[in-house]
Amino acid sequence: MKKMNRREFLTKTVGTGVKTFVFGNLVCTTAELLQDKKSFANSASKKEEPEKVIFGFLVDTRKCIGCGSCVRADKAENGVPEGFFRTWVERYTFFPNGRVLVDSPKGAEDGFWPVKEDKERTLGKPYHHYFVPKLCNHCIDTPCIQVCPVGASFETKEGVILIDQKRCVGCAYCVQACPFGTRYINPEKGVADKCTWCYHRTTQGLKPACVEVCPVKARIFGNISDSESEISKLLRDNRVQVLKSYLGTRPKTRYIGLDSGVI
Amino acid sequence: MHHYFVEGFVLPNQNQIWWTILIVLYPYITGIVAGAFIISSLYHVFNKEDLKPVSRFSLLMAFAFLLFATCPLLGHLGRPERALNIMLTPNPTSAMAGFGFIYATYLIILAIEIWLVYRPDIVYLSKHSSSMLLRKLYWLLSLGVDNVSKSSLESDHKVMIFLASIGIPAACTLHGYVGFIFGAIKANPWWSSPMMPVIFLLSAIVSGIAMVLVCYQAIHYLKGRAIDSQCTQALMGYLWLFAIIDVAIELLEIINHAYMANEDWEVLHELVMTKLFVSYVVIQMLVCSVIPIGLLGAAIIFRKRLSDRIRNAMGFLSAMLLLIQVLAMRWNVVIGGQMFSKSFRGFLRFDVEVFGREGLLVAFAIFLMPFITLGIFARLLPLWGPIETYPKKWLRKGLPEKQNLTFPEPAHPS
Numbered sequence: 001m002k003k004m005n006r007r008e009f010l011t012k013t014v015g016t017g018v019k020t021f022v023f024g025n026l027v028c029t030t031a032e033l034l035q036d037k038k039s040f041a042n043s044a045s046k047k048e049e050p051e052k053v054i055f056g057f058l059v060d061t062r063k064c065i066g067c068g069s070c071v072r073a074d075k076a077e078n079g080v081p082e083g084f085f086r087t088w089v090e091r092y093t094f095f096p097n098g099r100v101l102v103d104s105p106k107g108a109e110d111g112f113w114p115v116k117e118d119k120e121r122t123l124g125k126p127y128h129h130y131f132v133p134k135l136c137n138h139c140i141d142t143p144c145i146q147v148c149p150v151g152a153s154f155e156t157k158e159g160v161i162l163i164d165q166k167r168c169v170g171c172a173y174c175v176q177a178c179p180f181g182t183r184y185i186n187p188e189k190g191v192a193d194k195c196t197w198c199y200h201r202t203t204q205g206l207k208p209a210c211v212e213v214c215p216v217k218a219r220i221f222g223n224i225s226d227s228e229s230e231i232s233k234l235l236r237d238n239r240v241q242v243l244k245s246y247l248g249t250r251p252k253t254r255y256i257g258l259d260s261g262v263i
Numbered sequence: 264m265h266h267y268f269v270e271g272f273v274l275p276n277q278n279q280i281w282w283t284i285l286i287v288l289y290p291y292i293t294g295i296v297a298g299a300f301i302i303s304s305l306y307h308v309f310n311k312e313d314l315k316p317v318s319r320f321s322l323l324m325a326f327a328f329l330l331f332a333t334c335p336l337l338g339h340l341g342r343p344e345r346a347l348n349i350m351l352t353p354n355p356t357s358a359m360a361g362f363g364f365i366y367a368t369y370l371i372i373l374a375i376e377i378w379l380v381y382r383p384d385i386v387y388l389s390k391h392s393s394s395m396l397l398r399k400l401y402w403l404l405s406l407g408v409d410n411v412s413k414s415s416l417e418s419d420h421k422v423m424i425f426l427a428s429i430g431i432p433a434a435c436t437l438h439g440y441v442g443f444i445f446g447a448i449k450a451n452p453w454w455s456s457p458m459m460p461v462i463f464l465l466s467a468i469v470s471g472i473a474m475v476l477v478c479y480q481a482i483h484y485l486k487g488r489a490i491d492s493q494c495t496q497a498l499m500g501y502l503w504l505f506a507i508i509d510v511a512i513e514l515l516e517i518i519n520h521a522y523m524a525n526e527d528w529e530v531l532h533e534l535v536m537t538k539l540f541v542s543y544v545v546i547q548m549l550v551c552s553v554i555p556i557g558l559l560g561a562a563i564i565f566r567k568r569l570s571d572r573i574r575n576a577m578g579f580l581s582a583m584l585l586l587i588q589v590l591a592m593r594w595n596v597v598i599g600g601q602m603f604s605k606s607f608r609g610f611l612r613f614d615v616e617v618f619g620r621e622g623l624l625v626a627f628a629i630f631l632m633p634f635i636t637l638g639i640f641a642r643l644l645p646l647w648g649p650i651e652t653y654p655k656k657w658l659r660k661g662l663p664e665k666q667n668l669t670f671p672e673p674a675h676p677s
Contacts, residue, residue: 005408005410083278084275084276084278085275085276088274088275090272102272102606102608103272104272104274104275106275107275134274143448143449143450145354145356146356146357147356147357147358147359147447147448148354148357149348149349149353149354149357149359149360149362150345150348150349150351150352150353150354150360151352151353151354151357151360152348167345167348167352168341168342168345169340169341169342169343169345169346169348169349170340170341170342170345171336171339171340171341171359172281172282172339172341173357173359173444175281176281176282176448176450176451176601177448177450178450179449179450179605180274180605181274181275181276181277181604181605181606182276183276184276185281185341189341190340190341190342191341191342192341247449247450248449263606263607263608
């Protein structure tokens with residue numbers, strides 16, 4: 001074997017390293033480009049596809065009675081682990097001295113009980129309360145997709161934010177980044193988990209489980225790109241808000257009758 | 264599963280603290296790496312002769328800590344077996360996705376730099392080491408290159424300067440990026456701040472210098488060797504400077520929060536004054552900042568009136584306190600940021616887990632590993648200086664008592 005001096009050795013090692021790196025990147029990039037091209041071709045070939053579907057979710061807080069049916073239905077439909085919630089209901093109780101009491105016992109899985117007597121003794125008799133259902137906001141500029149280091153969080157063509165649980169490493173960065181506390185690490189799977197707007201149902205033309213069971217129609221789900229859909233009409237005819245709008249995540253879950261105290 | 268004590272209204276999914284002790288340890292370890300590397304660069308690149316006694320040690324220390332920087336992360340991941348996804352399918356918009364690449368680059372730079380610094384020793388030992396096996400090992404470490412002529416060493420030095428010119432920004436990136444991981448989370452007002460990378464970087468430098476100062480003095484004291492007071496004095500000077508800037512910026516950050524008093528200040532104020540009072544106000548800001556900065560200042564200002572022994576003791580104590588300060592800072596950021604709910608209406612208590620995958624014992628074990636590794640390095644390479652410091656038993660018998668420090672001529676001219 002030819003003896004190598006140090007200069008040759010260094011040139012060769014560094015050269016091989018650089019080549020491997022550049023070539024590896026090229027392969028990855030090309031693969032991605034090809035994939036993009038393929039999906040582009042697919043979408044182009046389906047020109048006669050009926051209409052674009054963009055899902056939207058509307059919560060009418062004025063209607064919610066805090067029965068917790070949605071939470072139970074969600075748990076049953078999606079096998080949500082004990083102690084975690086893909087959706088929950090919060091109760092805001094107002095007292096004469098201006099104090100607001102917020103609670104959500106077990107995420108309202110069993111509904112609500114009247115405010116405890118001892119609270120009434122210290123704070124007075126509540127004069128007003130309302131319920132606010134919460135779930136994933138499927139934001140347009142969502143921080144969870146932005147921060148996911150492995151690209152496990154992604155947006156579907158319908159605008160639904162999902163998690164590829166086969167790719168997720170369970171670092172919990174998305175859990176930290178979600179301003180709404182909708183994500184958690186599934187203790188059984190070790191990966192991130194959250195509300196999917198029941199993607200397995202909605203892509204089959206069904207409603208999400210929580211919407212299906214709501215007895216007062218406080219949850220409305222539908223195609224917002226269809227201007228004649230129920231949700232589109234409601235969005236048009238009402239003053240709607242989103243949670244934590246100041247963070248600029250542009251949530252797609254919208255609310256009617258949201259109070260400024262709700263964060 | 265943990266059940267955490269909650270008070271007020273905590274969002275139902277926030278029933279536990281996700282990032283725990285291991286995530287406190289991770290920036291602590293990478294911080295020491297960055298700081299130690301900067302110390303070694305001050306000598307190797309910027310020719311700060313005072314730091315010569317610790318220049319090699321700090322390089323090895325940076326390497327030893329860097330080797331274990333991934334352990335806390337692996338221990339924390341829900342699916343550690345998929346860890347490499349971070350390099351296989353990195354998401355370009357994620358700061359965290361940069362970790363694998365920044366880490367790998369830095370590890371390679373550091374390894375090459377150590378090899379270049381130690382090359383003459385490795386070559387010498389590959390010829391004069393006491394046993395055949397060791398000579399073979401050193402030969403392997405030398406990668407078959409035994410040219411240690413003057414011109415060869417000079418070109419080594421050029422490569423080293425070039426590497427350091429990448430290495431210093433890489434060290435800054437590695438740690439600035441850790442700060443960015445927290446600083447860029449707008450969902451969390453305790454984290455979200457453009458100051459975060461700066462604070463992380465400065466505290467990294469502080470912890471690195473402090474660790475070098477502590478280890479240098481401790482090892483020399485235990486081995487009964489003389490401590491080079493010029494070196495400790497220089498280290499104390501740098502430590503003082505960086506500690507002042509670091510604490511000043513940490514203070515500015517909290518004052519800024521308080522002065523702006525955004526809607527989240529209510530919860531942050533409560534956090535600082537109750538939940539983090541001991542770890543933040545008392546430990547991080549008072550005891551472990553004021554005392555060491557004062558002590559270091561005194562040791563530097565009154566250096567002519569104080570004996571070396573006293574000054575070194577003052578430096579040692581200050582460095583220990585600053586090591587605690589930086590650890591407290593990591594704790595207050597990582598754990599503190601998760602002790603309040605995103606409802607801004609409630610708090611969680613963090614109970615330290617002792618056993619278990621992310622517990623205190625595992626954290627201790629991981630933190631111990633770099634020191635054990637340094638111990639192994641010390642058996643192979645001289646930690647402090649070049650060849651004259653080899654223990655005699657390392658070398659073949661029959662070599663002259665006083666080693667000739669000029670390196671042997673290359674066997675085959677390059």
